[in-house]
Amino acid sequence: MASVHESLYFNPMMTNGVVHANVFGIKDWVTPYKISVLALLYDMTATKITLPERRRLNKLILPLQQGPDLTLGQFLKTVEECCPQAAYAVKLRLHEMADGELKDMEYFFSTLPTPFTAFDSEAYKTSVVGLFMRHMLLAYNKLSFSQVYKLYKSLQHYYHSHYAKPADGQAGLPALAADDSDMDLTSTEDTVGDRMDKEELDGPLHESELRNDNNPSRGPLSQKQAEYFLARQAYLLKNDENKALKPAALQEELNNMLKFNPDFAEAHYLNYLNSMRVQDIFLSAHSLLHYFDRLILSGNEGKSNGDEGYGRSLRYAALNLASLHCRFGHYQQADLALQEAIRIAQESNDHVCLQHCLVKLFPSSDPLTSCRCSSRMDGWFIMPQLIPPHLFYLASLGIQSLVQQGATQGKTAHKLMDALKDTDILHWKHSLSELIEISLAQTTSIWRMYGKSTMALQQAQLLLNMSSLEPVNFGVQQNNTEAFAVALCHLAELHAEQGGYKHRLGLLSLSEILLHLKEQFPPHSQHAKLWMLCDLKIQFERHMNEGKYHLAEPLVTAISALNKTEGLYRKAQVLKALNRSTEAYSILQRLQAHCEKTKCTEVVIRVMLSTAELHWESSGFSTALPLLLQALALARQHHLQSLASESILHLAFTQLMLGVPEQALSVLHEAIEPVLAHGSVMDKGRALLLTARCQMAVAGFRPNGHGRADLHLAVLAVDTLKEATAYFSKLSCKERLRDVHFLQAQLHHALGQTSQRNKSAMLFRLLDQELQSPAPPVSMRL
């Protein structure tokens, strides 16, 4: 019966109802590793060591004292690198103790130089070494008889487990090798069970347990080791998830750790982080709350409101809960938790926490919240110089979010850039690398939005090539932030626009960028959606350009899963391309209404352009005009250059169709420059094609090839077409190539260049055969 055995149980660690991990208030415990360090220190003070070696050893002392417990092998190796002689001495001393009797260990402790007597040695009472020695002596003296015995046992185990395995240090001590056979017998008491297990129970039943027992790393970790492990994993999770343990493996480690020490609260926190990785809301919420329940205990030093004490952890508990809900997209819940955190922080005058809370409000993707806080921030937007110094972090974030808002609402560009510049000064002054990254990514986005691809490219490259200001730990730089993801996505899209699908000299290919994104941000991670959408968009564009509409269609579903508006827009585009105009039209109408409500200007303009294209198909060129003018006005108002030039192209085409090619040509002149400078390859091709057609129209060509033509202009048109061919062939946009060849053939015919005409005609014929679909009248598309 359970109660029979457990009635014996008595827990001395518990005083005042609280289980103290630490009975005597001693931070340090004597462990076999510490004894080895002591032996090293002792030998350093006792023996003569050459100066360079001593210097190297001195440098080693602090990391050895403060670091996690090492195995004997690791320890000896480290020491050996500095001074083989000292390593040998330590080994000898340990050997004396481990293979001797208990009295040898006791003797060792009694011979340690007492820091109070040795005035001139390193072990003087106030020195680092002396302090450590005093700690150890105190801790040792407080041990009870049975604890001393246990310490001795574990020292033996520590020493012998090093020799049980073939160790690299063995050669240095040949005398000891002979003893190994004896040691095996004494040391491996608890592995005997293992062996029996293996022999007796190879059945499938206990495999899991066996695996645990056999793996040496499974053993319980010491406090320091555990802390180190947790710190490392947490750091890796934050900075480079791929280098951290896999979620399942990490979970297993943590379970193991918690099994051995349920009081180890930090493990719960890591558990929370780990569960977030696999999107397990139940477990992560549970671990988070558990962690903070635990934390509240450890930090209860009376003060409930001050900077320390558990009032503080309460605030952060609420804050963390908010971020948890935010991460899982429960914005309402997150808002409530955040309000709670803010209220507690305000009540206890904790501006640091308050700052964190408010900061948390900004990036939350809930449009409502971010709207509200940016209005709160409006005052600061005007005078960033007057911000109190401890709030600059908050202020910069506020400005950044305001800039974002301002950009979408059509604030003037110079104001935005000014604001960003001001905050940048602040960031650099305080070396806030995180904010610098965000700021750069934001600038990239803004330039892209304005349609200045060169500037965007430059900013993205700047961010990616910038070396982080943060200290680099564990060989990992923090580069899995959202800023990096955004910059990389922009880079990918820019590459795609320039037709960089395949590897080209000196430039990263698109697929390489995407591959990097996929590695850096695994699909389950927080920012993975960014590149997923980006990838899908690029693929979609590519299929559309190549005229493979059936391939583009399934992508629409995927896009809508990630971004509904974008998905709808793409759907309309596919429908339009498939000549299902009515459906496309209704979708576009719906989309326009929705976007005007949510103030998505970019999409509104694009929708207008698409609608105008639909009008063309029904030859409603004059009805398309007002729409296009409206789009142009909107684009100009919001400084969206690429969209503005796109509108102009549409406008020119409409004019061409309405029979005023001269007008069209003059309008085109306005747009051709920015398009060639910043536009995508597709845009460039289209613009040139349109120009050529305008030129032909002005020159007096008729589609049927009759009439008299202005030969000078015709030659110009030939050149333009040739250029357009280059662009289109880069994208392998065959339908348009076919059009171009058709026009080329006509021009050459008119110019009387028969061989070239025949060549163009042949190309046209080849493409026409390949495409199979009947060629639409050339006139009908831009």
Added chain:
Amino acid sequence: MKMAALCSEFGDLVQIKKQLISVISLCKERGLLHSAKWASELAFALDRLPKDELPPSPPFTEDDAQDLDALTLAKSYFDLKEYDRAAYFLKGCCSQKAYFLYMYSRYLSGEKKKDDETVDSLGPLEKGQVRNEALRELRVELSKKHIAGELDGFTLYLYGVVLRKLDLLKEAVEVFVEAIHSLPLHWGAWLELSNLVTNIEMLKSLSLPDCWIKDFFMAHMYTELQMIKEALQKYQNLIEAGFSKSTYIISQIAVAYHNIRDIDQALALFNELREQDPYRIDNMDTFSNLLYVKSMKPELSYLAHNLVEIDKYRVETCCVIGNYYSLRSQHEKAALYFQRALKLNPRCLGAWTLMGHEYMEMKNTSAAIQAYRHAIEVNKRDYRAWYGLGQTYEILKMPFYCLYYYRKAHQLRPNDSRMLVALGESYEKLSQQVEAKKCYWRAYSVGDVEKMALLKLAKLHEQLNESDDAAQCYMLYIQDIFSCGEQLEHAEVSTALRYLGQYYFKNKLYDEASLCAQRCCDYNDAREEGKALLRQISQVRDQIETPSADLFAPLSNNNTPVRRVSPLNLISFTP
């Protein structure tokens, strides 16, 4: 008739008694004291057997004869808790009995050493590493024998215990079931199995031997799984079948009543139990909880003093004293005694939770949180600890944070109104009125213990200007308060009456309004308003009577008689 049927179902009571007597001696020989105690208690409740009916002692085999001396020696060492010594002398014995005792002493020796080790651990992390080193060897040896089929019921039980301690729960369940099949009368095996059964589906999937003892197990399981109604039914059947004198059953029924908060029934049973078995300490902590809830100071004080006289170093005694101090508002002392209980047995769930409550009273929230967390660690399904955690955070003014804990508690006790009311209050603080309303209504529907849900719901409706709903809730509330008969301290009948009076007045139902106003005058805090309302009503009535009667007709039609509850039925109650 029914009696006879049950008797046949349970076989002959005489037969049962015989079985019990033989199993008692078996358990005693093997040092399984608790099982022996349980069986003896049950046997005592049955009628005495005549001399010639007594079961013969089990056959004495050659093996037994061979091991007799060693076994006798080892058993005496075992009884003196010298386990290693017992094991040493039993080594090499071949009889089943000796083998069990041999393994059992090794197991207990390991457990004892483990507990002693905890005191001498070399650091915080090593504390968790202390484990019973003997377990693994025991498992290897036992599993070998298990595969060979050489284990009897007792050794199977021990094997199961070893597996459970090694956290191999699935295997442990199988072995326990096997142990039960081989020796159904060993209650310890059933009890161990009950600790491993987590839900009703699992319980149903077990194949258990068809024995009278199975009914005891099922009843126990139902209590554990909070299926109190079924448990009570089972125990009732057992009583009717002839176990009416068993103190075990009485105590179990009392605990079951305690679990469904039928306090009076439980108290009566406990009193009966104490009469029959005045020196009993088991379950007395539950009894003291009941006394505490009822604020029966003298009884609790008597119980505490009595138990201290019997044995002051028992977990139950400490809990009773803790409750006693708590009732006297000496919370420091109460906490001290709960701590003492925990020192005696750190896995004592109730004490952790109660200690949490005490710390809450002392406003030491962090210690309270720790205590509750420990309780949860011991048993994740302890709804009181989850509820307590929720309360703690509520006191710390973190209504959103405490939602999680209340939800957990609610999950464990879906039909407990207290959690629902707490949830509702938190939602109300977060101004999530819709959720709050749902919670309150649900709390009322499952049977509100504290009679607060309706009042809160009504106030919520009042805040949201949903006057019809508010009036209806107040109406229900008043009925509820009066129908339960007893005076509740926090009852706010006057608030309800005041609101109803105004409501009827606004809807021009002057008769009802004046009735409510009159009742208002019975309460001190609402008297003035009641009078004022009465005056208003008479004024309005005077005005109405002067103009023509046709004004009155449309007014009365306008009202919604459907929503309205006639207040006339109030007359039958007196406040």
